[in-house]
Amino acid sequence: MQMVLAWKLSLSEIGEISQEEFLEGFKNLNCQNLDQLKTLLSASKEELNNGDNFKEFYLFSFKYGQGTENDLKRVLELDVAIPLWELLLKDRFPLLNEWIKFVQDPDQGNQNSISSDTWAMLLEFTTIINDDLSNFDPFDAWPVLIDDFVNYVQQKKEKNNK
Amino acid sequence: EESMLEDIDFLSVILQYWKDHCSQILCLRSIFLCLDRKYAVPSTTILNIWDIGIYLFKENIVEVNIISRKLLNGLLLVIENERKGETISHHEVKECLNMLFELGIYETYFETKFLDETAKFYAVECQRYLTEYPMEDVLDHFKNRFVQENRRIDSYLKPTTRDLLIKVVEDVIIRNNVEEIINKGLESLIQNLKMKDLQNMYSLIKRVDALDLLSNAWGMYIKNKGLQLIQEEKSMIKDLLYHRDLMNEILESSFESNPDFTYTLKKSFETFINMKLNKPAELLAKYLDSMMRTGKTQRSINHNDIEITLDKIIMLFRYMGSKDVFEAFYKKDLAKRLILNKYSSIDTEKLMISKLKIECGAQYTSKLEGMFKDMDMSEEIMVKYKTAIPKGIIDMKVFVLTSGYWPAYTPVQANLTDDMNRCQEIFTDFYLKSYNGRHLVWQNSLGQCLLRAEFPKGNKELSVSLFQTLVFLLFNDQDTISYAEMREATGLAEKELNYTLKSLLTGRVRLITKVPKSKDFLPTDIISWRKDFGSKQKRIKLNQIQYMETKVEQKKTEQNIFRHRQYQVDAAIVRIMKSRKVMPHNELLLELYEHLRFPCKASDIKKRIERLLEQRYIERDAENNSIYKYL
Numbered sequence: 001m002q003m004v005l006a007w008k009l010s011l012s013e014i015g016e017i018s019q020e021e022f023l024e025g026f027k028n029l030n031c032q033n034l035d036q037l038k039t040l041l042s043a044s045k046e047e048l049n050n051g052d053n054f055k056e057f058y059l060f061s062f063k064y065g066q067g068t069e070n071d072l073k074r075v076l077e078l079d080v081a082i083p084l085w086e087l088l089l090k091d092r093f094p095l096l097n098e099w100i101k102f103v104q105d106p107d108q109g110n111q112n113s114i115s116s117d118t119w120a121m122l123l124e125f126t127t128i129i130n131d132d133l134s135n136f137d138p139f140d141a142w143p144v145l146i147d148d149f150v151n152y153v154q155q156k157k158e159k160n161n162k
Numbered sequence: 163e164e165s166m167l168e169d170i171d172f173l174s175v176i177l178q179y180w181k182d183h184c185s186q187i188l189c190l191r192s193i194f195l196c197l198d199r200k201y202a203v204p205s206t207t208i209l210n211i212w213d214i215g216i217y218l219f220k221e222n223i224v225e226v227n228i229i230s231r232k233l234l235n236g237l238l239l240v241i242e243n244e245r246k247g248e249t250i251s252h253h254e255v256k257e258c259l260n261m262l263f264e265l266g267i268y269e270t271y272f273e274t275k276f277l278d279e280t281a282k283f284y285a286v287e288c289q290r291y292l293t294e295y296p297m298e299d300v301l302d303h304f305k306n307r308f309v310q311e312n313r314r315i316d317s318y319l320k321p322t323t324r325d326l327l328i329k330v331v332e333d334v335i336i337r338n339n340v341e342e343i344i345n346k347g348l349e350s351l352i353q354n355l356k357m358k359d360l361q362n363m364y365s366l367i368k369r370v371d372a373l374d375l376l377s378n379a380w381g382m383y384i385k386n387k388g389l390q391l392i393q394e395e396k397s398m399i400k401d402l403l404y405h406r407d408l409m410n411e412i413l414e415s416s417f418e419s420n421p422d423f424t425y426t427l428k429k430s431f432e433t434f435i436n437m438k439l440n441k442p443a444e445l446l447a448k449y450l451d452s453m454m455r456t457g458k459t460q461r462s463i464n465h466n467d468i469e470i471t472l473d474k475i476i477m478l479f480r481y482m483g484s485k486d487v488f489e490a491f492y493k494k495d496l497a498k499r500l501i502l503n504k505y506s507s508i509d510t511e512k513l514m515i516s517k518l519k520i521e522c523g524a525q526y527t528s529k530l531e532g533m534f535k536d537m538d539m540s541e542e543i544m545v546k547y548k549t550a551i552p553k554g555i556i557d558m559k560v561f562v563l564t565s566g567y568w569p570a571y572t573p574v575q576a577n578l579t580d581d582m583n584r585c586q587e588i589f590t591d592f593y594l595k596s597y598n599g600r601h602l603v604w605q606n607s608l609g610q611c612l613l614r615a616e617f618p619k620g621n622k623e624l625s626v627s628l629f630q631t632l633v634f635l636l637f638n639d640q641d642t643i644s645y646a647e648m649r650e651a652t653g654l655a656e657k658e659l660n661y662t663l664k665s666l667l668t669g670r671v672r673l674i675t676k677v678p679k680s681k682d683f684l685p686t687d688i689i690s691w692r693k694d695f696g697s698k699q700k701r702i703k704l705n706q707i708q709y710m711e712t713k714v715e716q717k718k719t720e721q722n723i724f725r726h727r728q729y730q731v732d733a734a735i736v737r738i739m740k741s742r743k744v745m746p747h748n749e750l751l752l753e754l755y756e757h758l759r760f761p762c763k764a765s766d767i768k769k770r771i772e773r774l775l776e777q778r779y780i781e782r783d784a785e786n787n788s789i790y791k792y793l
Binding site: 074075117118124138140141143 | 751764765769771772775776782788
């Protein structure tokens with residue numbers, strides 16, 4: 001739950017917290033001792049059950065994963081993105097394992113990083129699209145990577161059915 | 163057989179009766195003229211004598227069952243026999259029918275039954291013909307049947323029967339069989355070039371208003387044949403030109419240049435040609451190139467034929483979606499032809515440009531026209547240059563190319579001889595005096611030389627590329643040279659040197675040899691000139707596999723085309739979003755398809771949209787992910 005704390009404090013670098021962030025952050029959260037911190041953390045966990053809050057948290061994770069360096073590139077390296085996904089989408093995305101296999105598969109294009117748009121759209125995908133991908137429309141505005149992913153999963157299903 | 167004859171003979175029998183009866187009635191009427199005229203005719207309740215006579219004849223003779231049957235059978239039989247080819251007495255039948263008409267029972271008694279029998283007769287005949295005879299004969303036969311039925315009407319049937327009869331025949335012969343006729347006959351008639359028979363088919367089907375069926379089937383044929391043809395790259399263009407010629411001829415001579423069919427032709431060609439995306443456009447440009455080049459075949463083609471062929475090429479070009487592919491390759495080849503002086507006629511070249519201009523607008527051809535302007539300008543400059551500097555170290559002709567018009571050439575590193583360098587300097591100075599502010603870059607990869615070579619067996623004049631020249635000049639100082647030394651001396655990059663050497667080692671005429679004879683080049687390879695070279699020809703042209711002609715260059719051209727397309731897609735997206743500010747994804751795609759002048763896959767467009775999203779030109783709407791907003 002380091003992530004949740006990082007979110008609440010609006011930290012910018014994984015594993016680091018600056019003095020400023022520490023002071024400003026806790027002041028804004030009205031949190032002055034360990035007990036209050038505990039309450040804060042459990043309250044935050046509750047918050048995450050709400051879709052909008054979780055979205056905010058998820059989008060924050062992208063920037064957080066970038067740290068301060070990669071800000072300009074607007075992409076997140078895969079080796080950071082994958083653990084983040086595993087953490088964040090664990091029970092929210094039944095196809096998570098397939099997704100992770102897909103983005104790592106060298107035959108499926110050339111991903112070393114994920115754009116912020118694709119990151120954001122993935123969350124939409126998990127909430128809107130059914131588990132069996134039945135309501136996916138390739139003519140919608142999904143990023144190409146997600147189109148390819150759906151293709152990948154459907155092809156695999158066909159192979160298994162044979 | 164016997165009863166048949168009886169029925170037919172019966173006709174004359176009954177006619178006789180009728181004639182007698184008529185004259186008798188007329189006789190009676192004359193006798194009772196006064197009574198008839200003054201009493202019967204004006205009255206509305208009493209029939210006049212003639213009418214009574216008619217009535218009695220009808221009631222007591224014709225409508226008597228057995229007579230009625232025999233008469234009808236006789237008539238129908240006689241007509242059937244004529245249809246089968248026998249000669250009958252038209253006069254007799256006509257009189258009979260007149261009689262029935264007088265009796266007022268022509269339609270009810272005869273006509274309806276007659277039409278039924280006609281239908282049955284032709285139904286049977288059609289089936290037989292369609293299964294037993296080839297389609298040409300079938301169509302011919304059907305056509306003749308119509309002629310015959312019309313004659314029948316003129317000969318003995320009542321004119322009122324005409325429309326009904328023709329309709330029945332049309333329905334039975336054609337309407338019921340249209341699909342079978344088309345399915346069985348269309349393809350084979352086309353393949354066997356049976357224009358007249360196709361015309362028959364067209365006219366027959368036109369009668370029953372079923373031309374759209376024919377049009378669709380024809381369209382399918384065009385598409386399927388076309389799809390076959392585009393699988394074969396080598397003969398594609400030649401075959402397509404022929405295919406189009408043939409289809410056009412069919413359209414004009416057999417299908418009356420019907421506008422619907424004209425449209426079908428166009429649509430079908432467009433559909434199948436664009437199934438192979440970019441290849442046809444590229445091959446068309448290549449075909450044009452081989453036509454435009456100098457060669458033995460050029461002299462035999464006269465000017466009119468060339469223009470006709472150009473028009474046909476333009477027609478194929480019109481169907482293609484990837485016009486930018488054609489332009490890129492055409493430009494590349496045109497540049498080669500102009501620079502290497504390989505065009506057979508400058509007028510033909512200009513003619514082609516003017517046709518392209520009419521077809522695609524001035525913007526499309528402005529660069530191509532620029533290339534011609536450069537050639538003319540270069541001539542003028544050379545005249546001035548020769549007057550200013552009459553005797554240069556080397557006799558040199560320079561082409562000055564405006565970089566925007568010509569394909570992109572990159573300057574290639576090479577060590578020219580001192581003389582060559584000096585010549586280039588002198589020209590550059592001269593040029594910049596008149597055109598201050600311009601920047602000249604020498605493209606040595608395009609250079610050509612006329613080299614005088616002394617061989618023991620006879621001196622030769624060699625027409626070679628500049629790089630080939632650099633290789634040859636090395637042998638002025640030595641008979642053999644290693645690859646490594648050659649590379650050092652010429653200053654050419656490995657790739658460049660290898661191309662050049664390959665052209666000299668594997669052409670038809672070989673003036674140098676390499677040891678070892680392997681395909682690869684090692685620094686230790688030894689290259690020597692052939693002292694024993696001899697040839698009947700004084701002037702020898704060495705096959706110039708110049709940098710421009712390799713497959714690598716082709717790939718480069720293709721990549722440039724695609725990169726250019728990406729720019730166009732990006733620019734279009736930005737332009738559309740800028741004007742609309744907000745737009746749903748699907749609408750954006752639709753607009754793009756309308757604006758873009760080349761085929762584009764939805765996934766490619768999506769990739770460009772993603773790129774623009776990343777670069778913050780556009781963003782997704784917060785509420786609805788399918789809507790984009792301009793930033």
